[in-house]
Amino acid sequence: MRIGLSTDIHRLEEGYKLIIGGVYVPYELGSVGHSDGDCLLHTVCESLIGALALGDLGKLFPDTSEEFKGIDSSLLVLQVMKKVKEKGYKVVNIDSTVFLEEPKLSGYIPAMRENIAKLLEIEVDYVSVKATTSERVGIIGRKEAIMTESIVLLEKKEI
């Protein structure tokens, strides 16, 4: 078994879309990023990279690269899943938290879990997405940023 952890923060600004876990969340502010700014899928991706001890997201997908500009972050997850399988592992479960002051995410969480389950090739029961605010304190509370954390467990596939 191998475990991987990841934390990510993106600035929130007008004129950007807010995409979380592959789900478009209508809001006055969006997540700034070189890719589609999907903070949740970035930690999904990077926790897998961490579990395999392959470095970090920036090492695999440089934000200076034209190739990854505006890219759908689910494509990044699929690329990393290829490495997971090449190394002979499969995902057991994943647990994530989204820190965001507004808007309420409860209505979008089932779709985020479905997306992540499909990308990681596991049942939705093994995908947890939680949302919390920051009680109006700090960069999250002032609606300046979105933050996510993910932790994933991998297991060696039986041959």
Ligand SMILES: [Zn+2]
């Ligand atoms: Zn990111």
